[in-house]
Amino acid sequence: MNSLRCPNCSSPVFLETLDCPTCTASIGFHAPTRGFFLVGAEGSEIEIDGSVWVACSNRFWKCNWLADTSQPSGACRACRLTRRQPSNDDTLALERLADTAVDKRRLLVQLNDLGLPVVPFYEREGGLAFDLVSSRSGEPVTIGHANGVITIDLAESLDDYRETLRVKLGEVYRTVLGHFRHEVGHYFQNILVDTDERWAECRRLFGDERTSYSDAIARHYRYGAPATWRESFISDYATMHPWEDFAETFAHYLHITGTVATAAGSGLILHADRVGFTGVGDIVARFSYADRTIEELLADWHWLSLMFNRVNRSMGLGDFYPFDLTEPVITKLSFVHALVTDARG
Structure with a gap:
């Protein structure tokens, strides 16, 4: 496209x-x-x-x-998906809502491009909804997902606030769009994992989501992630509970496919004779990998992400994609890829 x-x-x-x-x-x-x-x-x-x-x-x-x-x-359809937002007299929060809603719409466009089903909360119980509220307006706000409702703290659109939390929590990546992609992963786990066989495979890869979530939170914030977490997980946070592992993996699937689709839409091709890599031909980004394997998607992503990392470094910034895709993580991404492509079919 x-x-x-x-x-x-x-x-x-x-x-x-x-x-x-x-x-x-x-x-x-x-x-x-x-x-x-x-x-x-x-x-x-x-x-x-x-x-x-x-x-x-x-x-x-x-x-x-x-x-x-x-x-x-x-x-519009995107705005109608917002269930709660600041009051009309809270203009500062509404300014943050305007900025945050940009990322919400970007998420919805990508879900549509991937062919994922989005049923609004006003059409079905448990349908997708967004509560976009601000902790700066006097109420406590916890980013999360429950029964189709995704809650986002509008204060996250403030760069200084979000960056302070990113450093405090030891995260290498924290964006509003990243929050949306993570939380919608929770939503789609309940939508796409829809058979006993799929739940069995999901639990084999990510763990049993029926284990106590409150105990997992307490353990994670007391002891942190295992020292060897990079061997099997995409992020520190993914180690906390099987729900979070799935949501983090789903978010990274959206990070990867969204970025590759943008590269494809921009006509990006990495010419092997110019880039200098061997063993593969030119890397031609695709808008969709619905008819391709996860290995083909990640093979293209490997070279594209290296290029994007070099671009960032040339601007004095950190790596564009500072994550390692180990074999266990790739297996989890493959499971998500199958769920998404089956939903399109």
Whole structure:
């Protein structure tokens, strides 16, 4: 798939773009076709494939999606998935909501690209919902997932707050999008692991999720991860409980496939004769690996992530992807890959 482009001047734009930086045209994102359309004056309608769309009622708060007028709300599908948010008079928290919702929409686009089922909470009990609330507004907020509801602390959109926690907790990676991808992993474990056979395989790889979660938390924060955790886990946090191991692995599957898809959309090819690696041909990033094995995906990712790491280092930054994919981790990723591709099928 090609990179996203302005419908007026064809300049490349980002997924969250409201106004084209080249021609200043106001544009809106149409999720079903993954494309942009011109947005006219407030309330103006856009006909797309026989349906009528308008700018989301939250466009003032940075939402650039289009809303289907056949729905009972002026909000787009992404905004309707938010179950709780700050009150209208909490403008500081609403500014953080606007920033956080960008990552929520990016997550939803990727889930759609992967063909994963997203049933909203207002259509089914246990359906997907987001509580986006701020610990800076006077209530305690714990990032997590419960019965389809993903809770995110809007304070995480503040760089200084998030970085302080990252250092304090000894994490090499902490982003708002990372939180969304991790928590949606909990949601999809209950959706995609849907047979006795799959649960048996899941428990063989990740452990028995029926063990006490509260005991696991207490043990993890008292003793930390085992010294040998890197041999079998993608992260320190994944060692805490089988639920967290699955969610961390699922999040990394989204990290990898999302980044490779972006590279593919940008036309990135690593030419073997220029890069200097041997034993493989050119690395051509693919938008989808649904018909490919996890080994093929990770073979491409190996070289692409090395390139991205070099780019980061050339800017004086830490590695873009500072994680090791050991054989046990690859086996877990293979399980997730099978779940995702089966869901698409």
